[in-house]
Amino acid sequence: MGTHQTRVGGDPSDIPAAAVSARNISKTYGDVEALKNLTLEFPRGQLTSLLGPSGCGKTTLLKIIAGLLEPSSGEVEVNGIPVTGPGPDRAFVFQDFALLPWASVLRNVAFGLELRGIGRSEREGIAERYIRNVGLAGFEKSFPHELSGGMRQRVGLARALAVDSQVLLMDEPFSAVDEQTRRKFQEDLLGLVAEENKTFLFVTHSIEEAVYVSDQIAILLPRPSRVSEIIRPRGLRDKDVADIRRDPEYLDIVDQIWASLRFYVE
Amino acid sequence: MPMLSINRSLHLKILSGIIVFGAWEIAGQIPVSFGFPTFFESMAALADMVLDGSLLHAYSDTLRPLAIGLLISAFAGIAIGLWIGLSSWFDWLFLPIFIVMQAAPLAALIPLLVMVYGIGLTSKIFVVCIMAMPVIVLNTAGGVRNTPTNLKEMGRSFLGTEKDIILKVIIPSASPIIFSGLRLGASAGFIGAILSELKITPTGVGDIITYSRSIADYPSMYAAIFSIIVLAVVFLNLLERLEKLLFEGNVRGYASD
Ligand SMILES: Nc1ncnc2c1ncn2[C@@H]1O[C@H](COP(=O)(O)OP(=O)(O)O)[C@@H](O)[C@H]1O
Ligand SMILES: [Mg+2]
Numbered sequence: 001m002g003t004h005q006t007r008v009g010g011d012p013s014d015i016p017a018a019a020v021s022a023r024n025i026s027k028t029y030g031d032v033e034a035l036k037n038l039t040l041e042f043p044r045g046q047l048t049s050l051l052g053p054s055g056c057g058k059t060t061l062l063k064i065i066a067g068l069l070e071p072s073s074g075e076v077e078v079n080g081i082p083v084t085g086p087g088p089d090r091a092f093v094f095q096d097f098a099l100l101p102w103a104s105v106l107r108n109v110a111f112g113l114e115l116r117g118i119g120r121s122e123r124e125g126i127a128e129r130y131i132r133n134v135g136l137a138g139f140e141k142s143f144p145h146e147l148s149g150g151m152r153q154r155v156g157l158a159r160a161l162a163v164d165s166q167v168l169l170m171d172e173p174f175s176a177v178d179e180q181t182r183r184k185f186q187e188d189l190l191g192l193v194a195e196e197n198k199t200f201l202f203v204t205h206s207i208e209e210a211v212y213v214s215d216q217i218a219i220l221l222p223r224p225s226r227v228s229e230i231i232r233p234r235g236l237r238d239k240d241v242a243d244i245r246r247d248p249e250y251l252d253i254v255d256q257i258w259a260s261l262r263f264y265v266e
Numbered sequence: 267m268p269m270l271s272i273n274r275s276l277h278l279k280i281l282s283g284i285i286v287f288g289a290w291e292i293a294g295q296i297p298v299s300f301g302f303p304t305f306f307e308s309m310a311a312l313a314d315m316v317l318d319g320s321l322l323h324a325y326s327d328t329l330r331p332l333a334i335g336l337l338i339s340a341f342a343g344i345a346i347g348l349w350i351g352l353s354s355w356f357d358w359l360f361l362p363i364f365i366v367m368q369a370a371p372l373a374a375l376i377p378l379l380v381m382v383y384g385i386g387l388t389s390k391i392f393v394v395c396i397m398a399m400p401v402i403v404l405n406t407a408g409g410v411r412n413t414p415t416n417l418k419e420m421g422r423s424f425l426g427t428e429k430d431i432i433l434k435v436i437i438p439s440a441s442p443i444i445f446s447g448l449r450l451g452a453s454a455g456f457i458g459a460i461l462s463e464l465k466i467t468p469t470g471v472g473d474i475i476t477y478s479r480s481i482a483d484y485p486s487m488y489a490a491i492f493s494i495i496v497l498a499v500v501f502l503n504l505l506e507r508l509e510k511l512l513f514e515g516n517v518r519g520y521a522s523d
Contacts, residue, residue: 066423086423098420102438102513112424115434143514163424 015232019044019199020065020167025074027060034060036224037074042167042216047193047200049210051257052220053264058203059095061220062169065201066092078167088116091160093170097152099144105131106140108155112163123162130158134188150181167199174209182209187241189213207261211236211253212244219257221264229260303485312489320474321493327470328494331387332459335394339451343399344444347406351440352432361407368400372458376465390462397458398451405447409440438513445509449502456498 018041027035034057042048050058063069065076067086076083078090091112099108106124107114109131113123131140134154144152153173160168174182190213193200204210210217211233221228235249244250287305294304303311315321346364350356375396376389383389413436421431437444463472471490478486 063419068419068423086425088425090423092420092423094416094420096416098414098416100417100435100438102441111434115421115424115426115430159424 016043016045018042019079020201021077022061022065023075023077025061025064025071025076027057027064027069027072034225035064035071036226038220038225038227040218040227040230042199042201044199045197046215047189047202047213048216048218049214050201050203050218050220051205051207051210053222053261054205056220056222057225058205058220059171062092062171062201062203065167066090066169068092088163089165090167090169091163091165093153093156093160093168093173095172095175097144097149097156097176099152099155101144103143104140105136105142105144105147105155108144109158109162112159116163126162127158130162131155133161134158148177148181150177150185153177153185161196165198167201169201171203172205173202175205186212190241207254207257208245211250211257217253217257219260221261231257301482301484303488307485308488308492311483311485312493315474315486315489321490324470324474324490325497328459328463328472329470331390331394331462332455334387335391335458336398336452336455338391339395339398339402339455340448342395343402343447343451344406347403347444347447348410348432348437350403351407351410352436357407357411361404364400364403367396368404370396372396372461373465376462380466385467389466390459393462393466394455394458397461398455401454402444402447402451405443405450406440409443409447410436412443413439441509441513445505449505452501452505453498456494456501460494 020042022038022040022042025035025038026033038057038061040048040061050061052058060069064071065078065083067083067090078087100111103111106127110123110127113126118126128140131137134157136151136154136158139147139151144155147155153176157173160170174185177185186209189200189202192198193213193215202210202213214233215237217231217233218227219229219231220226231253233249233253236244236247239247290308291305294302294307297304312321315324346360350360372393376393379389379392383392417435417439418431421435426434460472460475463469464476468476471494474490475487478484478490
C-alpha cells in the first residue's frame with residue numbers, strides 16, 4: 001500500500017485519543033447477524049467515516065453508539081463513560097432528515113433544546129444563530145414541505161449543532177440530496193470539522209465522499225460484519241478544498257478502497 | 267394567491283349551493299312526490315320555526331345529549347385510542363370491541379339500551395357515543411401506530427422523555443388521522459342524536475320531524491332536517507379551523523369541505 005497511510009497499530013503518536021470507542025460489539029436481529037465482534041475507535045476532534053456496502057451494519061453501529069439500540073454484546077464508551085442510552089454528549093443527523101412536518105424551521109432547529117427544557121426565548125435565540133450558520137436565514141417560519149431536500153438536511157444539521165454535543169452522528173446525511181448540493185455540503189462539512197471542536201461519525205456508501213471528508217475511514221464488510229481496514233489519509237486536510245479531488249493521494253485511496261470493495265458488489 | 271384561492275373556493279361553494287337548492291326547488295315544483303316541498307316553502311317554514319322560538323326550544327333538547335355525547339366520545343375516544351395505539355397488548359384485547367361496535371347495526375341495540383337505561387338522557391347520550399366513538403378510537407389508534415419510527419427515534423436521541431414523545435411527536439403526527447376520526451365521529455354523532463329522538467322518545471328536532479310528518483306538514487319536516495344538516499356542516503368546519511390552528515404545517519390542502 002501507499003506510504004501516506006497508517007494502518008491500525010501503525011504510528012499512533014499523531015492520532016488524538018478516542019472520544020468514542022466501540023468494543024466487541026455484536027448485534028443480531030433474530031437470526032440476522034448485523035454486527036459481529038466489532039471494535040473501533042473514533043479519535044477526538046476528527047471525522048471518521050464508516051464506509052461499506054449497504055446492509056453491512058453501518059446504521060446499526062451508529063444507532064448503538066447513539067444509544068437508540070442495545071447491542072447484543074459489547075460496549076460503547078463516550079469520553080470514557082459507558083453508553084446506556086441517548087445522552088447530551090451525542091447528537092444525531094438522520095438520513096431522511098426526521099423533521100417535524102407540523103413545525104416551522106425555527107421550532108425544528110430548537111426542538112433538541114426544547115426537549116432539554118430550555119426556555120423559549122433562549123432556545124429560539126440559539127436556533128436562529130444556527131439557522132444563519134447553515135445558510136437558511138429568512139426561512140425560520142417556513143415549514144419542511146416548503147423546502148428542498150438539501151435545505152431540509154441543513155435544518156437537520158442545525159438541530160444537531162444547536163444542542164452543542166461533543167459527538168455528531170451522521171447517517172448518510174447527504175444521500176437524499178442532489179449531486180451539486182452534496183458537493184457543497186461536503187465542503188461545508190470540512191469547514192465544520194475544522195472550526196468546531198467536535199468528533200464526527202459519518203456513515204456513507206460513497207467512496208469519493210468518504211475520502212474527501214474523512215480523517216479516518218473504517219471500511220466495513222458484510223458476512224460476517226467486521227471492520228476490514230482503517231485508512232487515514234495524511235496530506236489531504238491541509239489542501240484547499242477545491243484541489244482535493246485532483247490530489248494523487250485522493251485518487252490513490254479511492255482506487256485502493258474500490259479494489260477492496262469490488263468483490264462485495266454483486 | 268391565497269386571496270384568489272379563498273375567493274375561488276367561496277365562489278364554488280355559492281355555485282354548488284345554487285345548484286343544489288335550485289334542483290330542490292325544481293323537484294318540489296314538479297313535484298317528484300306529493301310529500302316533497304319546494305326549497306322556498308321549506309325556507310319559509312324554517313323562518314316561522316325560528317321566529318316563534320320552537321326551533322330554538324327543540325335544539326335546547328337535541329343539543330344536550332349531542333354535546334355531552336360528542337364531548338365524551340372525543341375525550342374518551344382519543345384517550346382509549348392512544349392507549350390502544352401505544353401498547354400492542356391492548357390492541358389485541360380492545361380493538362375488536364370497537365371494530366364490532368363500528369359495524370353493529372345501531373337500531374338493534376336501541377331496545378337493549380332502553381331496557382337498561384330507560385328512555386331519558388342517558389340512553390340518548392349512549393346512542394351518540396356508540397355512533398361517534400368507534401371511529402375516533404380506531405383512527406386515533408391507527409394514527410398512533412403509524413407514527414414514523416424515525417420521528418420517535420429523533421425524539422429519543424434528543425433526550426425526549428416518554429411523555430415528551432407522546433405529546434410532541436406522536437399526537438401531532440397522528441393529528442390528521444385523529445381529526446378525520448373526529449369529523450367522521452361528529453357526523454355520526456349528529457345522526458345518532460336524531461336517530462335517538464326518532465327511536466327512543468320524540469323530543470327536540472326529532473319531535474318536529476315526527477310531528478310534522480304525522481300532520482303532513484312537510485315543509486316543516488324538511489326545514490328541521492335541513493337545519494340539522496346546516497348545523498353539522500358548520501360544526502365540521504369549526505373542527506377543521508381548530509385543526510389548522512393547532513397543526514398548521516400538517517395541513518397541506520387535504521382538509522377542506
Ligand atoms: N430492525 C431490523 N430488524 C431486522 N433486521 C434488521 C433491522 N435493521 C437492520 N436489519 C438488518 O441488519 C443488517 C444491517 O442493517 P443496517 O445497519 O441498516 O445496514 P447499513 O446501514 O449498512 O445499510 C441488514 O442485513 C438489515 O437487513
Ligand atoms: Mg443505513
